[in-house]
Amino acid sequence: MQKIWPGPIKERGGKVLIRILTREKTRNFTNVYLLFTTRIFSYLYRKKILKIYKNSQIHNSHKDVLKKLFLLLFFSFFPFGLPAAIAAPALNEDIQQIDLTRMMSVFDPAGRTLSPEDLDAPTYRDQFKPLSADLAAGFGGPLWLRIDLTVAHGGGGQWWLEFGPPYVNSVRLYSKDKNGSYSYKEAGSQVAPTMRDLAYRNPVFFLDLEERQEPQHLYVLLQTKTTRALFATLWRPPAFATSKLWEGLLFGIFFGGLIITALSNAIFGLYLKTRLYLVYAAYVFCSALTQSLGMGFAATWLPLSLFHPLVGMGMALGIGFGAEMLRVARADLHYPRLFRDYVNISWILAIGASLIAVSGAFQIASPLIQATYFAQAVFTCIISYKLLRKGEAAAYYYLGAFLVQILSAPVFIAHNAGLIEGNSISRNILPFSTYLHIILMNLAVIRQVKTMREERKRAQDDLVRHLRHSEHSLEIKVAQRTRALESEISRRRIIEQELSVAHDKLTEALKTEREAWESQRQFFLTVSHDFGAPLGILEAGLHAPGPAHPRRQQQMQRAVAELIDIVEQCLVIERFESSGAFFPKPAIPLQDIIDYAAKRTQRLAAEHSLLIQPAAPGLHVAGDELWLQMMLANVMTNAIVHTAPGTQVSLVAAQRLEWIDIVVRDNGEGMPEDELAQLFTRFRRGRHAKAKGSGLGLYLVRQIAQRHGGVVEVANIVPHGLEIRISLPRADASRIPDATNGGAA
The missing domain is CATH 3.30.565.10 (Histidine kinase-like ATPase, C-terminal domain)
Structure with a gap:
């Protein structure tokens, strides 16, 4: 393997690696990226971070954690600077698993519709270009790949051919049958599980290889709306089963951690009615959804038409919830207007990218979302650095969480765009960085909750002291006021009693006077009404000319009787009431x-x-x-x-x-x-x-x-x-x- 640095190592510490790498003259993108990141680490470590240590009140244990975090991030991405070894051995009985990526060659038909028979012709056969690493051709049209296999003695029999990554839409494998004609099998995220050889997250094909001296050619047609990345591994069935068992265990731990984090924060948010927990639960859920779809774990049951929209929506909504997560470092308190504008812009971009993905233009939405992720990570790191200088303890975890994205996003974006060669690390950079990002975000949330608890305790202690002082002052004032009120109440009680007696007497007098007046009024009304009619009859009879008519005499007699009856009733009432x-x-x-x-x-x-x-x-x-x-x-x-x-x-x-x-x-x-x-x-x-x-x-x-x-x-x-x-x-x-x-x- 070729070395990437010459000469002995005489210096100490991180400066050794920086000085050696800066002497390397190479055009390899990964080495250039490594040199760039090491210079950033050196600058931050020697300049800015030291100032933070001197000017802030960060606990020593936290400083150690921050130092270890930067070293971990640096060495996590160090393997990208190492070139991969090229090996293409022949299949034999001792080989259980082999990486076929470097046995493949690629050809871009440039929109032409070709068949495997056409590719066997000299015109196209010589246009295939060998691959030295995983295929990473960015977004575009279909690609043809050719796999050249040499099956030596003991290498025949059953093999399983696995392609990746899981999110490629369609992989067609063309091989010759006994009659010498080509037939194909198909698998991928947009291929129904019933049409695949094996219902697995990655496209897997069953092969029955024969021992031959001459190489055997397999053609692969790659068609996908996602990035045109591809790697291939040939397995013996027992080795495949053993490998996937451990892989399933690791992914179970990975997704189990994400799901537990999302559910616990959702429960805390609903119970405590705290928006921060709910937003973080949604953020982790979007990450888990995107990772599960991107890794193909939903390929066996998810309808094919929902794959691209769900992946795009999961990635896009992560932008909006990621912006909301700046609340962890309390950016909304220190920079309220900036935070509000940042969140609004992030949600506008998230909703727009979601609509683009749902409309079917995933190849447009995916680069847009990935670029937005990188820009968001850079902006968040800047704000986190400023918040760290303001003494926010959760900000350095938050800064580390998004530094992970800053360092991993260029690798992932460059790999998807076909700017760098792929390898096993670039394949898994996204889940690794996501998991590390979530771990650091958990630490940030925990630290923020601890800070809030400490502030609440201090506020409660201050409130208790204030309440005790206020209570003592209030007791003195209440005692003074109570004595004054008791004196005033006694005085008013005497006045009220006197007024009550006077009021009762006045009320009784008014009632008696009112009853007397009402009785008098009713009496006069009765007399004027009941006496009026009989007296009128008598007056008419007395003034009537001529002798008295018998009928007129009867009317006069009845009128006199009515007057006598009224008078008798009044006398009876008077006599009855006087008896008492x-x-x-x-x-x-x-x-x-x-x-x-x-x-x-x-x-x-x-x-x-x-x-x-x-x-x-x-x-x-x-x-x-x-x-x-x-x-x-x-x-x-x-x-x-x-x-x-x-x-x-x-x-x-x-x-x-x-x-x-x-x-x-x-x-x-x-x-x-x-x-x-x-x-x-x-x-x-x-x-x-x-x-x-x-x-x-x-x-x-x-x-x-x-x-x-x-x-x-x-x-x-x-x-x-x-x-x-x-x-x-x-x-x-x-x-x-x-x-x-x-x-x-």
Whole structure:
């Protein structure tokens, strides 16, 4: 193997490697890239990083981590500067696995449609160019490759031919059959799993090789919208199975770490309602989605039409969520306007690239997204460096995470564009850098959470001290204010008591005055109304010319009777109220009171249907017989005069425990509900009352009932009518007269 540096090594440390590599004169892109990165590391390590160490308050353990991180990044990409050895041995029984990349040659048909038979012709056979490394031809049209195999003794039998990378759309393998004609098999990310020899993430073909002295030619047609990269490995089946077992274990660890990281952050974000965790979970999920699709793990079940759109969307959304992740280093606090504009621009680019990928132009979206990734990484490193100088502890992990992308992105982009030769490291640079990037991002998030926890604790301690001081000051002020308030409350309580007494007296006086004035007003209204009609009749009769007519005399007599009745009612009310005491009277038969009321109202009920049910024998009430007779007669009279002719009026009396209920019902129109409560008020008449009256009858009924220890209730009857219920205490048995001798107890 050719050395890339001459001479002995005499210096120490990292300067040795830098001085040796800078003396190498080569045009190999990877060596130029290595020289460029070593100069960057040297400058940062000797200049800028030392200033950060001196001017910042980063813990010593963190400084050691940062130093080791730069050394790790440097030596991770060191193998790109080493040339690959060329080996093309013949297949024999000792070989279990061989890299066929350097046994292949490539030919660009430049849009021409050719067949394997055409390629066997001398015209095209000599145009194939041998490959010294993996194929990396960038984006473009179909390519033909030829594999020249020499099968020595013991090298025949079954072999499995594996192509990669997994994201190539279609790989067709042409080989000659026993008849000498070419047939093909096809595999790739855009080929249905049922058409493949093996449902695996990479295109795999089964070969049955024969031992021959002359080389055997295999033609490969590569057609893909992705970058035209290709490598080939020939396996014995047992060796393939063993290799893929370990490969599956490694990828399981890789994707398991990504999924656990995404799920844990999503759960924390939902539980704590923190946007940072949710954004980071989405960022890791986009990385896992892109890697799983790019590595072909979804090729066995994902619909073919969704492959390119999902890859493009996963890569594009990673740009937007990656910009949001600057919150980890708290760029939104130190540079709010810059951060806002940066996030908006990133999301615009992410959405635009997603739309381009979904529309089917993946070959346009992929370079755009990759270039944006690199620019985003550079910008993020600059901002992280500034935040690191401001003392943000999470910024140096963040800086390291995106330095990984800065160093890996050019390799990946140059490999996809066909600017550098491929090898095993360039094939796996993306998953390796992604995993390292996520690890450093995890450390950044953990550090940021720790910083937030420390700040929260300091804020809580400050708040506790402030609250204690405020509490002490408040207690003093409260004690002073309490004493002042107690004195004021005592003074106001005395004033309130005096005002309350004065208010009660004033209220009672106003109530008495109002009741007196209302009674007087009602009395004058009644007198002016009820006296007016009879007096008018008398005046008309007295001034009428000629001898008195009998009809006119009857009208005058009725008018005089009405005046006498009104005057008598007023006198009765005055006499009743002046008595002012209950009536300690003997028991009176209830039937006698009912008979008096029926006889008194017989003339008024001439045009009504009067239904009186006799009381049960032995029912007595205690009280004054005249007042009780007047009470029941007033109720009956009220029911008759306020209902239309032909209406039924009924009276029913019954015993209820120690009470006697006297119920008077009519089937008239009833009364409005709002007037029922005022029915027993003095001088109160209904709005729709048609019959004449003084408004004193029912008032006297309630007063008599209450003086006898009873109650009066009124209610409308459904569907129409009115019911007045008088409930009086049943007379004590000792007061009931003996039926045998008529004596009193």
